[in-house]
Amino acid sequence: MDKLNIIQKTVMGLVITTMVFSVVVPLLFFLSIAFSSDVEMTKFPKPLIPTFTVTVKIAPAEDDQYEVFHDRGDGYRSIITTGNPTRLENHFRRQYSVRVPGEQLLKDFSKTRIYGPMEFQYRKDFFHNFKQFFAIVNNSIPALKNSVLVSVYTILISLSIGSVAGYAMARYSFKFKDFINVTLLIVRMFPVVGISIPMAILLIKFGLFDTLLGLALLYSVPNIALTAWITSSIFIGINKELEEASLIFGANSFQTFMRITLPLAFPALTASSMYAFLTAWNDTISALILTNKNQTLALVVYKAIGTTSSGIQYAAAGSIILILPALVFTFIVRKYVNQMWGGVEL
Amino acid sequence: MSYLILKDLEKRYTKGGNLVVNKMNLSIRKGEFIVFLGPSGCGKTTTIRMISGLEEVSGGDVLIEGESILHKKPKDRGVSMIFQSYAIWPHMTVFENIAYPLKLQKLSKSEIKERVMAAAEATDITALLDRYPTQMSGGQRQRVAVARAIVVKPKIFLMDEPLSNLDAKLRVSMRTELKNIHNKEHATSIFVTHDQSEAMSLADRIVIMNKGVVEQVGTPMEVYHDSATKFVASFIGTPPTNFFEVSIEEMNNELFAVSKSFQYRIQQELRKALKPYIHKTVDMGIRPEFIDIFHEDQVKSEYLYDTVIDFVEPQGTHSVLIVNLEGKEAKIVTTKYMDIRPGTKVSLYIRDGKAMFFDRETTLRIK
Numbered sequence: 001m002d003k004l005n006i007i008q009k010t011v012m013g014l015v016i017t018t019m020v021f022s023v024v025v026p027l028l029f030f031l032s033i034a035f036s037s038d039v040e041m042t043k044f045p046k047p048l049i050p051t052f053t054v055t056v057k058i059a060p061a062e063d064d065q066y067e068v069f070h071d072r073g074d075g076y077r078s079i080i081t082t083g084n085p086t087r088l089e090n091h092f093r094r095q096y097s098v099r100v101p102g103e104q105l106l107k108d109f110s111k112t113r114i115y116g117p118m119e120f121q122y123r124k125d126f127f128h129n130f131k132q133f134f135a136i137v138n139n140s141i142p143a144l145k146n147s148v149l150v151s152v153y154t155i156l157i158s159l160s161i162g163s164v165a166g167y168a169m170a171r172y173s174f175k176f177k178d179f180i181n182v183t184l185l186i187v188r189m190f191p192v193v194g195i196s197i198p199m200a201i202l203l204i205k206f207g208l209f210d211t212l213l214g215l216a217l218l219y220s221v222p223n224i225a226l227t228a229w230i231t232s233s234i235f236i237g238i239n240k241e242l243e244e245a246s247l248i249f250g251a252n253s254f255q256t257f258m259r260i261t262l263p264l265a266f267p268a269l270t271a272s273s274m275y276a277f278l279t280a281w282n283d284t285i286s287a288l289i290l291t292n293k294n295q296t297l298a299l300v301v302y303k304a305i306g307t308t309s310s311g312i313q314y315a316a317a318g319s320i321i322l323i324l325p326a327l328v329f330t331f332i333v334r335k336y337v338n339q340m341w342g343g344v345e346l
Numbered sequence: 347m348s349y350l351i352l353k354d355l356e357k358r359y360t361k362g363g364n365l366v367v368n369k370m371n372l373s374i375r376k377g378e379f380i381v382f383l384g385p386s387g388c389g390k391t392t393t394i395r396m397i398s399g400l401e402e403v404s405g406g407d408v409l410i411e412g413e414s415i416l417h418k419k420p421k422d423r424g425v426s427m428i429f430q431s432y433a434i435w436p437h438m439t440v441f442e443n444i445a446y447p448l449k450l451q452k453l454s455k456s457e458i459k460e461r462v463m464a465a466a467e468a469t470d471i472t473a474l475l476d477r478y479p480t481q482m483s484g485g486q487r488q489r490v491a492v493a494r495a496i497v498v499k500p501k502i503f504l505m506d507e508p509l510s511n512l513d514a515k516l517r518v519s520m521r522t523e524l525k526n527i528h529n530k531e532h533a534t535s536i537f538v539t540h541d542q543s544e545a546m547s548l549a550d551r552i553v554i555m556n557k558g559v560v561e562q563v564g565t566p567m568e569v570y571h572d573s574a575t576k577f578v579a580s581f582i583g584t585p586p587t588n589f590f591e592v593s594i595e596e597m598n599n600e601l602f603a604v605s606k607s608f609q610y611r612i613q614q615e616l617r618k619a620l621k622p623y624i625h626k627t628v629d630m631g632i633r634p635e636f637i638d639i640f641h642e643d644q645v646k647s648e649y650l651y652d653t654v655i656d657f658v659e660p661q662g663t664h665s666v667l668i669v670n671l672e673g674k675e676a677k678i679v680t681t682k683y684m685d686i687r688p689g690t691k692v693s694l695y696i697r698d699g700k701a702m703f704f705d706r707e708t709t710l711r712i713k
Contacts, residue, residue: 239431239433241429241430241431241433242433242435244400244420244427244429244433245427245429245433245435245494246435246446247399247400247419247420247421248398248399248400248420248421248425248426248427249421249426249446249447249450249494249498250421250446250447250450250451250498251421251446251450252419252421255450259446260435263437264435264436264437
């Protein structure tokens with residue numbers, strides 16, 4: 001490869017930096033929000049790294065009450081004056097993400113009656129937003145379960161049908177083969193939203209509306225086509241003699257497919273399963289149209305973002321919950337995709 | 347007794363299409379090493395694929411020990427095959443590759459191990475058993491393919507150009523090893539190749555094929571010195587046989603092959619066969635080593651033909667001289683004048699009794 005000169009290097013560096021910046025910064029900001037407490041959200045400027053502790057200043061007040069001061073960046077300000085343990089506990093939980101029983105707080109604060117106003121430091125519950133997300137957003141746990149199931153169904157349906165179609169396209173010649181090839185791509189061109197309405201009508205007729213299987217069927221439509229495309233190119237690359245050798249050395253066609261062809265096509269299958277998983281896991285719009293009670297996690301998070309005005313940090317936490325499995329799955333699969341049987345003519 | 351019989355075997359890929367293999371008849375004895383030799387597209391690979399069951403038969407029959415095997419699946423035919431690409435499964439270790447057929451036969455673990463070890467020893471790959479094919483050289487993969495083929499103790503060994511992916515030096519040494527293994531295992535073998543030196547050095551008998559038709563079946567010496575058709579004479583031998591158009595004429599009670607620039611006295615044994623061809627044109631073939639050369643100043647006789655050396659290709663053990671004869675290139679192999687220079691005037695002499703004559707229509711040898 002030619003060496004780049006300084007100008008080219010600088011331009012390349014700038015372009016890459018811009019790209020990385022535009023991707024990474026929003027992600028980091030988003031992560032920071034997911035771990036921020038309510039008071040941190042209203043701070044200006046918003047601290048990028050969320051704190052692990054919160055510091056309040058307590059002054060004793062009349063009638064066994066205490067005045068709570070908090071610094072939002074412009075000096076201590078009086079926030080609340082109360083002696084009610086429940087109010088105190090709620091205030092600390094909601095505002096500072098601190099989970100300490102009200103009685104404990106009152107006991108701590110009673111020291112100020114002797115020593116005068118003083119500062120207290122409490123450990124933040126780092127996963128407060130996540131717990132809150134599951135607490136506030138109703139049916140988020142079943143939604144998580146639904147999402148997992150729909151993804152598994154989608155992978156199973158699109159892989160089992162798509163890989164067989166891919167094998168047929170790679171190994172056999174038949175009438176209209178080219179036409180079918182192109183048609184598969186056309187299926188892929190339709191936005192899923194576009195086929196959601198007719199699918200809804202179909203699913204209602206089949207009694208599959210608002211079921212996970214129905215949703216998985218919809219997601220499988222474009223993914224069967226994609227799987228067929230990915231796997232057929234891999235099947236074409238697998239030398240026919242490898243299968244023929246298996247046939248001669250004692251295997252029947254099914255054994256040959258299971259023991260020789262499938263293992264060799266494994267990278268393609270994992271790549272396809274990744275696409276299928278991501279489609280099913282990330283979709284919101286089709287789920288919005290096609291489900292009523294059986295909502296998926298993506299839909300629940302979407303609704304949470306759409307409906308809460310104050311608790312953006314909870315929606316961010318929900319999004320993290322949504323991203324994590326996709327991230328883990330993609331990383332596991334990536335290992336296999338990279339693990340092609342390199343160096344050999346397959 | 348015949349072990350494998352091909353009876354009127356035919357293959358066409360599409361209905362009413364060309365015959366890729368045309369009424370092939372062959373019988374092979376037990377333990378014989380047969381080589382199918384021919385240019386690419388002659389049907390040799392198709393034939394062994396039909397024997398193995400990977401290709402459907404369009405007509406005729408294949409019998410092993412007198413029993414037709416056409417209805418059997420490849421795995422039940424008792425054949426094993428070495429493929430051109432070796433077809434070693436890349437996701438299995440060498441041991442697993444060799445053990446695969448035995449596992450499918452549901453043999454006990456200890457027996458599998460024993461037989462794999464024996465096969466690995468025979469092919470000298472015991473040190474490689476835990477490796478994956480990606481970590482091995484072409485020659486090593488080739489050995490694994492051979493080990494896998496012999497481990498099943500087949501009735502018939504089929505080899506589809508197994509050496510063509512190896513480099514020249516390895517090819518020659520693997521060739522010797524294959525022959526060695528064959529001598530040890532005594533397996534009936536069919537070896538497909540387009541390389542004649544491979545065929546000559548390996549075969550008990552060579553089957554020479556051209557355009558789906560068997561041209562000649564014979565030992566290496568037979569096909570070389572007693573070629574049955576013009577194709578065989580031109581295909582076997584490097585450099586190839588020189589061909590000239592000659593007419594047969596009778597003079598003084600003797601037959602002569604006459605062309606524009608030379609006359610050749612036809613040997614006694616062929617006179618009867620060539621009688622019907624008097625005044626007709628036939629093809630005369632003469633192998634390059636049967637043309638002798640003489641310098642101008644040497645003895646002259648009436649059957650010497652004067653020409654000039656155009657090129658010299660030294661080969662070490664011999665030199666190939668290229669001269670112009672009848673307006674065509676003729677090649678001569680000589681061990682006598684190894685460093686003769688291009689441009690030298692020489693006289694050629696076709697050795698008595700060494701010319702072959704072929705009918706122009708049937709291309710069959712006249713004898």
